[in-house]
Amino acid sequence: MNLPRLFNRKTFPHGIHPPQYKEETRDKPTRRLAFPDQVILPLLQNIGAPAIAMVRKGQMVERGELIAVAAPDKLSVPLHATVEGTIRDITLMSTAMGPKTRSIIIDTLPSSPQIPVSGKRQDYRQMSRAEIIAAIRDIGMVGLGGAEFPTYAKLATSLDYDIHTVIANGCECEPFITTDFRVMLENIKNLLLGMRIVMKAVAADKGIIAIEDNKLEVQAALQPHLPEDGSISVEVLQTKYPQGAEQMLIYALLGVAIPKGQLPATLGLEIINVATVAEIGALLPNSQGFIERTVTITGDDLEKPGNYRIPIGTSLQHILGETGFTGAEAELILGGPMMGQPVAFLDTPIHKGTGAVLVLDQRAAKNRDVYPCIKCAMCVEVCPIHLNPSTLGLLAYKHRYQEMQDQYHLNNCFECGSCSFVCPSNIPLVQLFRVAKAMNRERKVQ
Ligand code: SF4
Numbered sequence: 001m002n003l004p005r006l007f008n009r010k011t012f013p014h015g016i017h018p019p020q021y022k023e024e025t026r027d028k029p030t031r032r033l034a035f036p037d038q039v040i041l042p043l044l045q046n047i048g049a050p051a052i053a054m055v056r057k058g059q060m061v062e063r064g065e066l067i068a069v070a071a072p073d074k075l076s077v078p079l080h081a082t083v084e085g086t087i088r089d090i091t092l093m094s095t096a097m098g099p100k101t102r103s104i105i106i107d108t109l110p111s112s113p114q115i116p117v118s119g120k121r122q123d124y125r126q127m128s129r130a131e132i133i134a135a136i137r138d139i140g141m142v143g144l145g146g147a148e149f150p151t152y153a154k155l156a157t158s159l160d161y162d163i164h165t166v167i168a169n170g171c172e173c174e175p176f177i178t179t180d181f182r183v184m185l186e187n188i189k190n191l192l193l194g195m196r197i198v199m200k201a202v203a204a205d206k207g208i209i210a211i212e213d214n215k216l217e218v219q220a221a222l223q224p225h226l227p228e229d230g231s232i233s234v235e236v237l238q239t240k241y242p243q244g245a246e247q248m249l250i251y252a253l254l255g256v257a258i259p260k261g262q263l264p265a266t267l268g269l270e271i272i273n274v275a276t277v278a279e280i281g282a283l284l285p286n287s288q289g290f291i292e293r294t295v296t297i298t299g300d301d302l303e304k305p306g307n308y309r310i311p312i313g314t315s316l317q318h319i320l321g322e323t324g325f326t327g328a329e330a331e332l333i334l335g336g337p338m339m340g341q342p343v344a345f346l347d348t349p350i351h352k353g354t355g356a357v358l359v360l361d362q363r364a365a366k367n368r369d370v371y372p373c374i375k376c377a378m379c380v381e382v383c384p385i386h387l388n389p390s391t392l393g394l395l396a397y398k399h400r401y402q403e404m405q406d407q408y409h410l411n412n413c414f415e416c417g418s419c420s421f422v423c424p425s426n427i428p429l430v431q432l433f434r435v436a437k438a439m440n441r442e443r444k445v446q
């Protein structure tokens with residue numbers, strides 16, 4: 001019996017309860033991974049425009065030094081050197097963002113202690129809202145929950161709304177991943193400072209750290225440090241997937257739905273991932289660039305699964321070598337099994353939004369025969385936004401992509417994968433929906 005469920009905790013309608021698979025990593029303290037010999041830093045690691053390189057081949061750079069500036073007048077963030085070393089090249093590389101992404105390659109200086117450089121000291125209490133938002137842009141911060149939306153731009157939209165509450169999203173509902181869990185347990189000071197900074201940036205007087213009831217240790221650890229005035233609190237929700245999605249989280253916490261096509265800001269809410277908040281708390285006071293993050297390394301055939309601090313730009317090859325991968329064939333996913341991104345090449349570097357590297361035995365992954373739809377409606381039961389995945393799937397097989405969009409709200413699907421997960425016929429519903437969306441996009445361009 002799951003005792004927390006007896007307390008009837010808040011949640012959203014529908015959704016699924018996939019196996020957690022978090023036990024391999026959740027109770028291990030975060031360690032630092034050995035520095036790689038080289039990092040590959042794509043200039044585009046955010047939604048929007050790529051940064052513009054301002055270094056040249058052969059130049060020595062310090063760890064944390066600014067190496068690319070944000071594209072002017074565009075949605076863009078700067079990039080900092082994640083190791084001390086020498087610029088080997090600035091060239092097109094295969095990355096998780098695509099086969100040809102312009103990237104800065106840095107050879108690591110072997111003798112370096114790799115201490116990050118600091119900028120000017122700044123106290124958020126003495127800064128205006130606009131100054132805080134600009135400082136968050138200058139440290140190169142993007143949404144670390146995977147979205148990689150520039151954080152400064154997200155916070156800047158609040159200037160047009162009356163925001164009353166910041167919700168730090170610590171649900172981490174995907175199986176396997178424990179990054180946010182470890183960050184919340186191990187970085188309480190930075191998390192709470194980050195909350196105050198973000199609350200001031202959007203002029204909110206209330207902050208909520210939202211977790212699921214599989215992370216009750218976080219509530220116990222945070223409780224003694226919360227401000228006495230009650231301005232920051234911890235809310236515990238039922239463990240359910242996909243509760244980390246913004247609309248599900250808001251419904252679970254407040255029982256309200258975001259009006260269609262509108263932002264959480266219209267309800268006076270600012271939603272931000274907890275790891276993003278903790279990094280802002282750690283970096284902004286010393287004007288340091290965002291250069292490394294906590295990443296869950298987990299899955300099959302790993303001798304040392306766990307959470308590691310890893311410089312952005314480190315290759316999967318280095319990560320698997322350092323964590324003792326012993327398998328032969330593996331499927332590699334950046335992120336979790338539900339919404340993560342499969343990658344084909346071992347030299348792919350992790351980027352700012354990479355919260356996990358999941359290694360799955362490819363033999364098990366291949367062993368899934370697909371059968372016809374038996375109209376069991378389980379996919380309809382679980383879809384958190386009340387779509388009809390069964391009908392959408394049948395239309396996708398008939399290539400009736402436009403009809404999927406016009407009559408069955410295909411574009412509302414946020415690809416959570418819940419329908420694919422429960423389908424007894426193993427129909428790859430979410431993959432079919434991705435193809436359908438891509439085909440519709442292509443047709444629109446032609
Ligand atoms: S992938 Fe799309 S259709 Fe399937 S459950 Fe999630 S939101 Fe619904």
Ligand code: SF4
Binds near residue numbers: 379389426427
């Ligand atoms: S869960 Fe699978 S088999 Fe059942 S109705 Fe949906 S698509 Fe068909």
